[in-house]
Amino acid sequence: MFHPIPQAIKQRMEYLEELDRQDRIDGTSRMERLRQIPPETGKFLSILAASAPNGEFLEIGTSAGYSTMWIALACQLNSNKLTTFEILKEKAELARETFRITKLENIIELIEGDARDYLSNYHNISFCFLDAEKEVYGECYDLVIPNMVKGGILVADNAINHYETLKPMLDKALADERVDALIVPIGKGELVCRKI
Numbered sequence: 001m002f003h004p005i006p007q008a009i010k011q012r013m014e015y016l017e018e019l020d021r022q023d024r025i026d027g028t029s030r031m032e033r034l035r036q037i038p039p040e041t042g043k044f045l046s047i048l049a050a051s052a053p054n055g056e057f058l059e060i061g062t063s064a065g066y067s068t069m070w071i072a073l074a075c076q077l078n079s080n081k082l083t084t085f086e087i088l089k090e091k092a093e094l095a096r097e098t099f100r101i102t103k104l105e106n107i108i109e110l111i112e113g114d115a116r117d118y119l120s121n122y123h124n125i126s127f128c129f130l131d132a133e134k135e136v137y138g139e140c141y142d143l144v145i146p147n148m149v150k151g152g153i154l155v156a157d158n159a160i161n162h163y164e165t166l167k168p169m170l171d172k173a174l175a176d177e178r179v180d181a182l183i184v185p186i187g188k189g190e191l192v193c194r195k196i
């Protein structure tokens, strides 16, 4: 997956990394910022996604499609498709541009809207990356876990940098007997759950 990352994907990743860096220092409002995962979390996602069983791959919170590209590297390896949800029109437009430039449109479906309105349509989820507003994590978790295949993997971002806000959902996941779960100190902290 990484040897090498296809040129068009690598260039778009670098472009979005620079936009994200600028966002954080130039006073761009929180809702407008890309708020992307760091590259090491991207690699972590690629490896986990490549190890997931067959089934539906989902991402909740696309932004400009940066994390989507890391998951897509695994999809290219295993001929999987990925569905990603983005609620904001401007971000969805940027993401469409990302998938067009990188020629990933054939494996990625972008749904513009609130992921919570769609999640109950998926019944064989094998991989899900959750990276939306923190207020919706609990609801998304409850919609995804019952519909995951055995061995399916859910990763939720911000488990350390937003620990206090996410604590109810994190505590629930860590005690949930339907999954094996832990928090991995990489990037902003990743909750990783594997469906039993």
Ligand SMILES: C[S@@+](CC[C@H](N)C(=O)[O-])C[C@H]1O[C@@H](n2cnc3c(N)ncnc32)[C@H](O)[C@@H]1O
Pocket (backbone or CB within 6 Å): 034, 035, 036, 037, 060, 061, 062, 063, 064, 065, 066, 067, 068, 085, 086, 087, 088, 091, 113, 114, 115, 116, 131, 132, 133, 136
């Ligand atoms: C932290 S950013 C995602 C960053 C992206 N995963 C990355 O690393 O490149 C969160 C995104 O989730 C979107 N979002 C928030 N709540 C959502 C929801 N209920 N459904 C779909 N998208 C949502 C926001 O508009 C924002 O673009």
